[in-house]
Amino acid sequence: MLRVRSHGRGGQGIKTASQIMGTAAFLSGYQSQDFPLYGAERRGAPIVAFTRVSQKTILERGPISLPDLLLIGDETLLEDPQAAPICGSDEQTVLFINSEKDPQILKGSFNLPSLPVTCGLTKLCLQYLNDGMVRSTALGAAGARLTGRISLEDLLESVEIELDVMGIAGQPLQSNLDLVREVFGALNPVTIKEREESALSPSKLMVLEQKEVQDAAPIITATRNMVQRKTGNWRIHRPEIDYEDCNNCMICYARCPEGVIEMDPEGKPVIDYDHCKGCMICAQECPKHSIKTLWEMDYELEPQ
Amino acid sequence: MNSNLNKKRMLTGNKAAAWGARLAGIEYVPAFPITPQTEIVETLSQWFADGTLQGKFTNMDSEHSMFMAAGAAAATGVRVFTASSSQGILHGLESIYTVAGWRVPFVMVNVSRALATPITLEPDHNDVMATRDCGLIQLHAETCQEVLDFVLMGYKIAEHPLVSIPVLVNLDGFVLSFSREPVMIPDEKAALEFLPPFKPVQPVFRASQPMARASAVFGGGTYTYFRIQQDLAARQAETVFNETAREFAERFGRTYEPVERFHVDDAEVVFVMSNSFATKGKSAVLKLRKQGIKAGLLKLSMFRPFPGEAIANALAGCQKVAVIDQNLAPGMGGIIYPEIVTAMYDKKDRPKKILSVVGGLGGKDIKEDDFLSIVERLNDSESKRPLYLFDEGDWSQFQQLQKIALV
């Protein structure tokens, strides 16, 4: 059994990537299973998806805690303690990171358990799809290639099937297929050792004692504790206020759905970047068009 | 390329449910969205919109009206499908009881999700257990394939002249509803041969032909008559399930029984489970056997009618049984546990010990190691209380959250 875990952010096509691998493995004659995990979050929030590939019936369900192949579609996740994409991987886990950085440097800075395989998928996505955001086909192709179990032909067919479900046909489909060929060619299969089945050992179950009702019922007495949940790295786009132009009308302050724009003592709006999710509603609402939309990462293209 | 694709397709549990309904040639769907069920009605609405399905798809204002509309449409003799989950099922509960008593056949899918409070999106079985006594037939699916097959078989059972009761097919939210695995989609013609268009055997509502259903009754005798009739019909559904499963196996090659025995025959310890976590249980059984523990698993595919005899026969002679309930009746424990004990009570060779285990609540995983803990508890003759699957990791996680929540 091969267990693949894919990490990325809402909107990047991580679920589709896991499905492309799932269908490709299935077309190549394997049993496969894929499963995304997301809560009530949205675009930009960390997302994880799983693909299991096996010659035998798959007797597992749900999340994969110890992956054989770990695909990180967005390198900013490496710094996110909530996403903790490396968590649960060991020396035997093959790491793939969508990054242009030197693998040695990545290993050192993020304390990775092994030297990662890297490829700059975002750049390739920009080149082929004119969109660096959606990485489903590129990441799915990278994963499928690294397993060494899936042929290019089955992978291309899988991409056609999965994109067809999303209504993607014609030239956009062709561009995706070209992207798949490029990624497939750029990477080599890695050796992934079948994990030894570990013997079961009893869980550390515990007996709960009854607590007083204030501790036993779901009561929250702490105020403003949402501040601790930093959502700033959900941003794909970054709003930036041009203070030369802004007339302090407070409309952005009123319209930000996250309530993360504050008016400073001089009456100027200030964005709290630790929590701004980058929805860009403020930019839409600003009557003076004083809020610019920038890419969070320095891509070459202008945001649309 | 591989010939796999012609026969099987990667489907989520939700899509498999929609495919089951599609192959059944459903004519009417009253719908109301709720996570994690929404993908089912979304898929169906698309098929109605693009002409794949002929009939009517109606967005309702609530689950309460939705189940009422499902029953009312079934009473006109059309084939009806609907789906819900969790709080939605609870909101519709009054209507579910009501239309089940009308004795009209249709199929509903419940995508299991734990109930408030606290509210969550993740699965357990308290929602489907809340419909336990409504008078529905209940089939619980472990795999995406079972979801599709049970929906198709569900119509045949629901519409059988001796049953005429709505069938509920249950699948776990997230773990199955959003998981894709290869599913064999029966050929349309074969599905139609197995399940011809619905021909009601009872009078149905027609324009200009006045009749009434479900009028009020007074004096308990009449009421009792109808209720006993409902019970008899529900009990009949087990035989009908077996007949239907036999025909299904002949046509499609997949065999189903009210209970599935996995390494039960020589087992010294048997786990009783239902739904998708049974897959994890099966894996644990194989591992325990490698460690020298003769384990087995009994999966309940049918929950209503309760297949007590089949369960008793399967568990007869087995020394130790653990009933794993992914639900909790506070003040009582697991809901399925007492039903299993009742089924075994008058059997001479009943198990020496039947342990109640409560786990997998609100999306909490049941780990393979937990199964070894269950075996250990079964060997400890002292304990009387249910075993709750809550471990030190859960506790420390909770404590961290509590620090944030409390001043």
Ligand code: SF4
């Ligand atoms: S992008 Fe603007 S509106 Fe959206 S969260 Fe950030 S500051 Fe608020």
Ligand code: SF4
């Ligand atoms: S809406 Fe625009 S002009 Fe008004 S305060 Fe905000 S940035 Fe300034």
